Amino acid sequence: MTIDLAPLWLSLRLAFVTTLVLLLLGTPLAWWLAMTRRRLKPVVEAITALPLVLPPTVLGFYLLILFSPSGGFGGFFLKLTGTSLTFSFTGLVVASVLYSLPFMVQPLQSSFEALGRGPLEAAASLGAAPLDRFFTVVTPLALRGYITGLVLSFAHTLGEFGVVLMVGGNIPGQTRVISIAIYEHVETLDYAQAHWLSAVLLGFSFAVLLLVFTVNRRFPVKVI
Amino acid sequence: MLALDISLPRDRFSVKVRHRFSAGGVTALFGPSGCGKSSLLRVIAGHEPGAGGSVSCDGDVWQGAGFVPAHRRQIGYVFQEARLFPHLDVAGNLGFAEKRAKRDNGITRDAVVGALGLSGLMHRAVQDLSGGERQRVSIARSLLSQPRLMLMDEPLAALDHRAKAGILPLIADLPKRFGVPVIYVTHALDEVAQVADHVVTMKEGRLIGVGPVAEMLEQPEMQGLAGRFEAGTILEGRVASHDRAMLLTCVDVGGVPFEMPFMDVPVGFSVRLRVRARDVTLAVKRPEGISTRNIHEGRVIKLMPEEGTAFAEVLIDLGPAHVQARITRAAVAQLGLAEGGLVFALIKSVSFDRRALPGVKNVAAV
Numbered sequence: 001m002t003i004d005l006a007p008l009w010l011s012l013r014l015a016f017v018t019t020l021v022l023l024l025l026g027t028p029l030a031w032w033l034a035m036t037r038r039r040l041k042p043v044v045e046a047i048t049a050l051p052l053v054l055p056p057t058v059l060g061f062y063l064l065i066l067f068s069p070s071g072g073f074g075g076f077f078l079k080l081t082g083t084s085l086t087f088s089f090t091g092l093v094v095a096s097v098l099y100s101l102p103f104m105v106q107p108l109q110s111s112f113e114a115l116g117r118g119p120l121e122a123a124a125s126l127g128a129a130p131l132d133r134f135f136t137v138v139t140p141l142a143l144r145g146y147i148t149g150l151v152l153s154f155a156h157t158l159g160e161f162g163v164v165l166m167v168g169g170n171i172p173g174q175t176r177v178i179s180i181a182i183y184e185h186v187e188t189l190d191y192a193q194a195h196w197l198s199a200v201l202l203g204f205s206f207a208v209l210l211l212v213f214t215v216n217r218r219f220p221v222k223v224i
Numbered sequence: 225m226l227a228l229d230i231s232l233p234r235d236r237f238s239v240k241v242r243h244r245f246s247a248g249g250v251t252a253l254f255g256p257s258g259c260g261k262s263s264l265l266r267v268i269a270g271h272e273p274g275a276g277g278s279v280s281c282d283g284d285v286w287q288g289a290g291f292v293p294a295h296r297r298q299i300g301y302v303f304q305e306a307r308l309f310p311h312l313d314v315a316g317n318l319g320f321a322e323k324r325a326k327r328d329n330g331i332t333r334d335a336v337v338g339a340l341g342l343s344g345l346m347h348r349a350v351q352d353l354s355g356g357e358r359q360r361v362s363i364a365r366s367l368l369s370q371p372r373l374m375l376m377d378e379p380l381a382a383l384d385h386r387a388k389a390g391i392l393p394l395i396a397d398l399p400k401r402f403g404v405p406v407i408y409v410t411h412a413l414d415e416v417a418q419v420a421d422h423v424v425t426m427k428e429g430r431l432i433g434v435g436p437v438a439e440m441l442e443q444p445e446m447q448g449l450a451g452r453f454e455a456g457t458i459l460e461g462r463v464a465s466h467d468r469a470m471l472l473t474c475v476d477v478g479g480v481p482f483e484m485p486f487m488d489v490p491v492g493f494s495v496r497l498r499v500r501a502r503d504v505t506l507a508v509k510r511p512e513g514i515s516t517r518n519i520h521e522g523r524v525i526k527l528m529p530e531e532g533t534a535f536a537e538v539l540i541d542l543g544p545a546h547v548q549a550r551i552t553r554a555a556v557a558q559l560g561l562a563e564g565g566l567v568f569a570l571i572k573s574v575s576f577d578r579r580a581l582p583g584v585k586n587v588a589a590v
Contacts, residue, residue, distance in 0.1 A: 118307050121271050124294035125301035126369045127324035133295075136320070140311040 003196045006173060007181035011201075014089070014177060015157040018096040022104040022153045023146075025097065030108035031134075049106070051099050060166025063095050067167060085167075092168045092175055096157045103152040111145025112138065144216060151212045155205055225405065226373060230267050230277035230287070232260075239263045239429040249399050249421035250406045252437070254413075256449055260429040261409045265375045268407070269301050270294035281372070298326055300366030300374040300404070304381050306358040308350040314361050315346040321369040329370040331402050336364045339401060340394060356387030363394070367402055374398065374406045380415065392418045417441060417458055417498040425449060441498075442539065442546060455537065456500035459545045463491050472573070478544020483517045484576035501537060501550035503575035507568045508559050518571040522547070527563050529553050540569050547571070 033045060051059060067074040067085035074085050085091035115138060123133045139146070161179040168175030170184065178201055185194035226245040231238055239260035245251055253261050267275045270286065270293055278288030286292040308317050318333060337343050340360045345353065353361065359379050366374055376395065380388045396419040398406055408419055416423060416437065423440040425433040433445055438458040440446050461477035471486040475495055482497065489495055510519065525546070526539035536556045538549045547569050561567065 118303070118305065119309060121269075121294065122301070122303065122307035122309075123320070124271070125269055125297075125299060126321045126365065127295050127298065127326055128320075129295050132324075137309060137311075141309075 003193060004181070005200075007176050007178040008197065008200055010089075010173065010176060011158050011178040014092055014096060014160075015154045017093050018100060018157045019104075019150055019154045021093065021097050022100060023150065026101065026104035026108055026149065026153075030105045031112055033105070033109045034112035049102050052102050056099065056160070056162025057166055059099060060095065060163040063091075063098070063163070063167050067091050067094075087167070087169045087171060087175060089174050092164060092177075095163050095167045096160060099160060099163050100153045100156045103156045104149040107145045107148040107152065108142065109145075111142040115141050147212060147216060151208060155208060158201070158205065226268065226279075226281045226407075228264075228268070228277070228279055230264075230275050230279060232263055232267060232272055232275040234260060234263060234429065237429045239267075241426075241429075241431055243424065243431055243434070245405075245407065245424075246422060248405050250396060250408055250419045251422040251424060252416040252420035253407055253409045253424050253426060254416050254446070254449065255411060255426035257411050259426050261411075261426055262377050263429075264426070265301075265377050265407065265409055268373075269299050269375055270297045295324075296326075298370070298372050300369055300371030302359070302362050302366050302374065302376040302379045304378045306355075306362040306379075308353075308358060308361055308365070310350055312350070313346070314342065314348050314350060314353070317350065317361060317365050318346075318368050321365045325368065325370040327370050329372075329403060331367050331370055331404075333368060335402075336367050339397075340364045354387070355383050356390060359383065359387075359391060360394070363391075363398075367398075367404065371404055374404050376406060376408045378409055378411070381410075381412075388415075395419050413441070413456075414498065417456075417496065442548065455502075455548060455550060456498055457539075457546050457548045459497040459499060459547070460494065461497065461545075462494050463487070463489050465491060477542075480520055480542055480544055481518075482571070482576070484573050497576055499547050499571055500575065501548040503571060504540075504547055504549035505570040506538065506540075506549050506551055506555070506559065506561070507570060508561075508566075510568050511570065514570070515572075516570045517573045518569075520547075520569050520571075522567060522569055524561055524563050524565050524567055527556065527561060529556065538567075540567060542569065 029048070033041060033048075064086065065071060069075055069078045069084050069086065077085050081090075083090050085094060119137050119141065120133055123137045128136065159179060160177065161183070164175060164177055164180055170176050170180050178197055182194050182197050185191070185197065228244070229242040231240045237260070241264055253264065255261050263272070266272045267287070268279060273291050275287065279286045280288070284292070286297055309320065312320060322333065337346070340363060342360060342364055345357060345361065350358065350361065362379070380391060383391070392415065395406065395408065398404055410416060420437045423433070423435060423437050423446070424431055425440070425446055427449060433440060433443065438460065441456065441458050459477045459482065461475040461482065464474045464476040464481060466473050466486065472483055473485070473487045473489070475482045475484065475497060477497070484497070487495065505516070510521070520542050522540040522542040524538055525541045527536060528538070529536040534552050534554070535550055536553045538551060538556070538561065540547050540549065549569060
């Protein structure tokens with residue numbers, strides 16, 4: 001029996017790209033949420049947390065409509081890049097970023113908040129400009145938040161099913177991620193393949209989490 | 225040097241201050257907790273962009289026409305909680321400041337480490353330092369950013385008496401040693417007496433008094449801020465002699481000798497003593513057969529009965545210096561004290577304890 005591992009690689013690629021995008025987008029968003037005193041804050045917080053409570057099919061449904069080439073955003077994206085957002089890897093990345101957003105933003109936001117303004121003001125009075133403060137003081141002190149955020153985002157994207165099914169479908173090499181592949185194997189009663197892929201995913205997820213908790217225990221970055 | 229005309233709304237009142245800080249020395253910003261002292265420091269440092277009004281320093285406008293952020297003001301800030309960076313060791317914290325220094329005041333790491341006694345701590349994690357060590361590192365870190373002015377926000381408030389006594393003389397010495405003026409916020413009168421050259425008093429967001437430390441400490445308004453219990457005066461003198469056998473030191477204050485427990489300060493060096501009013505006893509005749517070592521004749525120059533209490537404050541001129549006595553109104557009546565009258569002021573040697581320090585100037589006698 002040969003096991004088709006392509007869905008696993010695709011899932012890993014999706015999770016990797018999504019996590020990277022989330023790192024870049026989630027950091028400023030979490031920072032803004034942690035530092036702002038504006039009344040808009042709870043609104044943004046609620047929107048960010050929506051994927052936690054919304055069924056993936058609902059999120060996927062709205063994204064499908066948004067991504068549709070005949071719709072405003074989907075059409076604009078198609079014109080701009082030449083690729084459609086529906087039933088494509090790019091579309092999956094965009095959907096996954098939204099779907100996993102709270103898993104990156106919330107740990108970051110709470111570690112930024114725990115840090116407070118104290119170390120920042122101290123660094124500023126020592127002559128450190130804002131970006132300098134962010135990279136030399138905030139980032140090392142918020143390391144735990146980053147590790148948690150990165151791992152949760154990665155793992156959450158890896159286990160994604162509903163949203164992918166709605167916006168990505170089941171195109172081998174494009175959108176056929178591991179959870180979809182397992183679902184299809186079960187549907188077609190190919191339990192052996194389903195077993196293998198499930199076991200690989202289970203083992204991988206456990207290993208990643210184990211690594212994270214070990215690292216976290218080894219290097220407890222104390223915040224004051 | 226530093227000119228302020230600012231207003232900053234606070235919960236209970238707004239901080240409104242218009243003042244020009246004199247250059248050099250240590251200026252104590254003194255007032256009760258919550259009177260807006262820290263807010264004022266934060267405005268000076270650039271941590272309150274919302275404050276209205278203007279701040280300028282040596283001709284540079286920091287606030288008013290535009291806003292110069294904290295990292296471009298070159299102001300050292302020592303916080304009450306030290307705020308060392310926990311991901312760096314002591315040397316790393318000092319290096320952080322050194323790398324970002326925008327000018328060179330000639331303050332070197334060796335000089336700072338030596339002055340603050342940090343040589344044994346360089347590779348320690350900041351979590352393992354004691355409270356006093358943390359503050360010393362924090363002061364060193366600020367100095368190494370080559371600041372044009374240092375602000376200290378109750379840096380010793382969280383420390384025990386011993387740690388405090390170790391650091392106060394170092395702070396008093398900073399302006400002379402490193403050429404950096406200091407604004408020192410505190411609500412403790414003994415700290416004011418030990419570090420300050422000038423005092424600015426504050427109450428409910430306003431400045432209420434400005435002047436040299438010895439003068440300010442005699443003012444009833446200032447004593448009112450600190451609570452009567454802490455009232456007293458400052459005596460400036462020179463170490464005249466030591467009695468090693470009895471472990472006593474004699475300090476000469478303009479010709480009047482004061483005897484106190486041994487102080488490790490060389491003969492000829494100037495010292496500052498603080499005598500609290502409640503430690504001074506008055507007599508109308510020179511007492512004999514008494515253990516009190518310091519008995520000096522003087523003239524009552526101010527008699528201030530405190531209505532509604534049992535006490536009166538009596539200010540006595542000893543010639544070169546003033547002392548204040550806090551005695552009961554009943555005693556004033558019984559002894560027949562009046563302004564202009566002669567009295568003997570009795571000060572137990574032990575009451576000088578721990579209130580003496582090498583004076584700010586530390587000038588050796590000629």
